[in-house]
Amino acid sequence: MEMWLKEMQIKDAAMTYKVKETLVRKKTKYQDLAILDTEAFGRMLVLDGIIQTSINDEFVYHEMITHIPLFTHPNPKKILVVGGGDGGAIREILKHPGVEKAVLCEIDEDVVNECKKYLPEISHALDDSRCEVFIGDGIKYVMEHKNEFDIIIVDSTDPFNNAEGLFGGNFYKDISNALTIDGIFIAQTETPFFLPETVKQVYQDAKSIFKVTKLFMAAIPTYPGGYWSFTIGSKKYDPTQVDIAKIPDMNTRYYTPELHKACFVLPKYVKDVIGEK
Numbered sequence: 001m002e003m004w005l006k007e008m009q010i011k012d013a014a015m016t017y018k019v020k021e022t023l024v025r026k027k028t029k030y031q032d033l034a035i036l037d038t039e040a041f042g043r044m045l046v047l048d049g050i051i052q053t054s055i056n057d058e059f060v061y062h063e064m065i066t067h068i069p070l071f072t073h074p075n076p077k078k079i080l081v082v083g084g085g086d087g088g089a090i091r092e093i094l095k096h097p098g099v100e101k102a103v104l105c106e107i108d109e110d111v112v113n114e115c116k117k118y119l120p121e122i123s124h125a126l127d128d129s130r131c132e133v134f135i136g137d138g139i140k141y142v143m144e145h146k147n148e149f150d151i152i153i154v155d156s157t158d159p160f161n162n163a164e165g166l167f168g169g170n171f172y173k174d175i176s177n178a179l180t181i182d183g184i185f186i187a188q189t190e191t192p193f194f195l196p197e198t199v200k201q202v203y204q205d206a207k208s209i210f211k212v213t214k215l216f217m218a219a220i221p222t223y224p225g226g227y228w229s230f231t232i233g234s235k236k237y238d239p240t241q242v243d244i245a246k247i248p249d250m251n252t253r254y255y256t257p258e259l260h261k262a263c264f265v266l267p268k269y270v271k272d273v274i275g276e277k
């Protein structure tokens with residue numbers, strides 16, 4: 001019998017993936033967790049029926065959510081990842097030799113443990129001595145830290161349930177307080193094609209708090225809507241003004257210095273969504 005995962009992209013559209021094997025399926029304290037081995041994308045983490053990451057295309061998302069802010073900041077030493085329990089963002093952050101500490105604040109311990117077991121290619125850096133894994137709510141963690149992180153990365157699930165508060169203006173104010181004086185914030189901010197209102201609201205909230213706010217895009221095959229958006233809020237440095245000639249070589253598959261500039265060039269419909277010319 002053939003098994004297929006059907007992921008609802010929106011209420012009236014879905015994508016399907018042929019499943020070779022269910023490696024784990026459980027109800028955690030916070031969500032329905034599955035790690036599936038699929039024909040087209042290899043092993044993937046699925047939370048509440050939504051694909052989080054897959055072995056075959058995770059590099060796009062994890063490289064873009066990390067290297068854009070880390071190559072924008074001249075000297076990032078201490079980084080916080082909120083969510084991101086698969087460890088992919090931490091793996092990319094720790095490719096930067098200047099980083100002294102990367103903290104992962106993930107609410108669901110089961111995500112970390114199952115990803116360590118079934119997705120070691122993505123999660124292996126969670127055991128690095130420069131990484132600290134803290135299990136708890138990112139909203140509370142950020143509120144309790146002041147002037148501490150050079151970069152905060154919000155690598156969250158979609159804006160529902162536990163992650164809803166990770167998309168609001170109040171959270172971004174707390175993030176600004178937890179950042180150092182020249183700190184940078186970045187978040188995955190959903191699909192402008194299917195969720196324009198979310199993208200617009202996040203962008204406007206960030207813009208009301210940070211000196212520089214920019215949106216960039218990447219095409220991630222398992223994420224809906226063609227293009228995926230990321231929003232950066234920065235207290236000082238403009239990610240579009242980075243001297244790309246100075247970016248050192250790094251072992252990546254998607255991110256390049258040229259792309260660091262090009263990803264900020266937005267299609268007209270996306271500019272319209274965020275109200276920029």
Ligand code: SAM
Pocket residue numbers: 030047051052053061082083084085086105106107108111136137138139155156157158162163164166188
């Ligand atoms: N790349 C992914 C995406 O966009 O689909 C995100 C992956 S990562 C697995 C998302 C993580 O955020 C989940 O493991 C979830 O448990 C965690 N999360 C959700 N709400 C959270 C909160 N309030 N604090 C900390 N982690 C949270």
